[in-house]
Amino acid sequence: MSKARIFIVRHGETDANKNGVIQGHLDTSLNAVGRSQAELVAFALQQIPFDYAYSSDLSRAASTAEAILKHHSGLQVTKQTELREANMGKLQGLNLAQRAQLLAKPNEKVDLGIESDKSMSQRAEGWWKQSIVQLLDSLPARDxxxxxxxxSHGGFIGTLVKKLLRSGQAKCGQGVLIYRIFNASITEIEAGGGSKALIVRYGDIGHLDGQKLVEQNVDEDK
Structure with a gap:
């Protein structure tokens, strides 16, 4: 199996992030801060000679990917629905107060249609095996x-990394802490070569110049 360095970026900020609105599969766009964050992460990655590029098909992720690829002429992004955030069902478009109000209805069972943690974990692992492991198996070895x-999105990235760690497919590098995935953060994984994947960094925001970030990802609050 060939070796790879995988750079996983969370999309830049949206107004929904800023205002605590649950997005899930809603196709929201980057706001002005998010576009600035996309430019900063693009600058941080401009010297990486990417061979492949994948993105969630949702606009906030695809626009972030396009900003990064402006520094990599000739490389096209492949959009994949598998990289989407969790489907938050009937909670999509609601803020936390509206969510609480919906769930507070007495004696009424509400089918929210939310993607389960198990389903998302299976989706994330399936994406990894198909888009990373199978790809590396098919590529010729090189130095x-x-x-x-x-x-992708905060919930997906966190789910993927935790699944790889729990299943023994990956381990953390020295000093790497699994904490929080902020907008426009970078998570880096070394994979392939017949060895266990290595989480080199997780949710790195050093390239964002200390700007104030949205602390909570309400899509993860199920």
Whole structure:
């Protein structure tokens, strides 16, 4: 199996992030701060010679990927529905107060249609096996690792990394803490070569110049 360095970026900020609105599969766009964050992460990654680029098909992720690829002429992004955030069902478009109000209805069972943690974990692992493991199995070996860009969502990235760690498919590098995935953060994984994947960094925001970030990802609050 060939080796790769995988750079997984969370999309930049949206107004829904800023205002605590649950997005899920809603196709929201980057706001002015999010566009600035996309430019900063693009600058941070401009020297990485990417071979492949994948993105969620939702606009906030695809726009972040497009900003990054402006520095990588000739490389096209492949949009994948598998990289979407969790489907939050009837909660999509609601803020936390509206969510609480919906769930507070007495003696009424509400089918919210939310994607379960198990389903999302299976989706994330399935994406990894198909888009990363199978790809590396098919590529010719070379001295330099392949470089792969992935742009997705906070819930998906956290779910993927935790699934890889729990299943023994990956381990954390020295000093790496699994904490929080902020907008426009970078998570880096070394994979392939017949070895367990290595989480090199997780949710790195050092390139964002200390700007104030949205602390809570309400899509993860199920």
């Amino acid at each position: 330099e690792p392949y470089r792969i860009l992935v742009v």
